[in-house]
Amino acid sequence: MTAIQTKHFQGIPLSVLDLAPIIEGSNAEQSFKNSTDLAQHTEKWGFHRYWLAEHHNMPGIASSATSVIIGHIAGATKQIRVGSGGIMLPNHATLVIAEQFGTLESLYPGRIDLGIGRAPGSDQATAFALRRTLHSRVEDFPLQLDELQAYFEVNPSARVRSFPGEGLNIPIWLLGSSDFSARLAAEKGLPFAFASHFASEYTLPALKIYRDHFKPSHVLNEPYAMVGVNIIASDTEEKAQWLATSQQQQFLSLRRGEPTQLKPPIDDIDAVWSPFERAAIEKTLDSRATIVGTPDMVKQKLTSFLEETNANEIIVNSQIFYHEDRLRSYEIVANMME
Structure with missing residues (x-):
């Protein structure tokens, strides 16, 4: 059997961020079937890793039990790395996550x-509802991280140990959309993933903080930064813009405090949002990190974003209603890799 090799775009690996969308009129069962199919295709196409994100109380996202779906995707694939993008650590006991x-x-x-x-x-x-308390503080997160790392170390004298977990080499990444995790990742010498796909204006400042303050560790000798990008690619610009209205509607529903299942594309997005809402969502889905268009347009804009950020890796999110169009979008991106 021929090994599946990770391919590269402009010398760096590309990865997949899957929010396990539940489309309007469907359910989580179908979402997981689609995620499994997408993972198998993107592995074949040479993507490096496949991450799923923890969200709760959102009818359009099925990956709330993130560790469970990670296991399912890993079991349905052969070589692609699978992980969390991410686990929201304050929601959990660190021992449970270690186990x-x-x-x-x-x-x-x-x-x-x-x-x-x-x-x-x-x-x-x-x-x-998750934590049974709201007394957690920002200052608690570094302590939770220390606890989590300690559970993976071999320490026979510890009163509480993680089995399985102890002694295993599981890469820990810090995720962020501001400077907090950038500073902490630098201090701890950990890889850092920035949520450019919804916080693009803070990308360069956060990456600068991470790189300027990075301290080598037993994990990394030098900084390793991954950035998130929304890509909605199609064979025509008109269709790509039409498909992108599903993601725009999703952010509109979140802004209104009324999250919904992922809606089908619509012909006139201006009919459903106000000018103020449009401006706010276009700021969130900044065109540098939300790339919509034909293969040539996507390649040009992705190259520009990579040159701007000097990222070590890019993780691609594609919130597309129709599964076949979502596959095609990732296939277009895959065709840019060598």
Whole structure:
């Protein structure tokens, strides 16, 4: 059997961020079938890793039990790395996360990534339902990270140990959309993933902080930064712009505090949002990190964003209603890799 090799775009690997969308009129069962199919295709096409994100109380996102779906995707693929983009650590006991990812790494050795963030991935009421308290502080997150790392170390004298987990080499990434995690990742010498796909204006400042303050560790000798990009590619610009209205509607529903399932594309997006809402969403989905268009347009804009950020890796999110169009979008990106 021929090994599947990771391919590269402009010398760097490309990866997949899957929000496991539940489309309007469908359900989580179909979402997971689509994610499995997408993972198998993107592995074949040479993408480097496949990450799923923790969100709660959102009818359009199925990956709330993130560790469970990671195991399912890893079991349905052969070589692609699978992980969290990310686990929202304040929602969980660190021991539970260590045990879950220790289990995943034991099942799929050398293929599991543990990306963690400090946002709730939900609203305050849902955060309370998850944590049973809202007394957590920003200052607690570095302590949780220390605890998590300690569970993966071999320490026979520790009163509480993670089995499985102890002694396993599971890459920990810090995720962020501001400077907090950039500073912490630099201090700890960890790889850093920035959410450019919805916070593009903070990308360059956060990357500069990370690189300027990076301290070498047993994990990394030098900084390693990954940035997120929304890509909606199609064979014509008109169709790509039409497909992009699903993501625009998703952000509109979030802005209005009324999250929905992922809606089908519409012909006139201006009919459903106000000028103020349009300006706010276009600022969030900045054209540098939200790339919509034909293969040539995507390649040009992705090259420009890579040159601007000097990222070590790019992770691609494609919120597209129709599964066949989502596959085609990733196939177009794959065709740019060598």
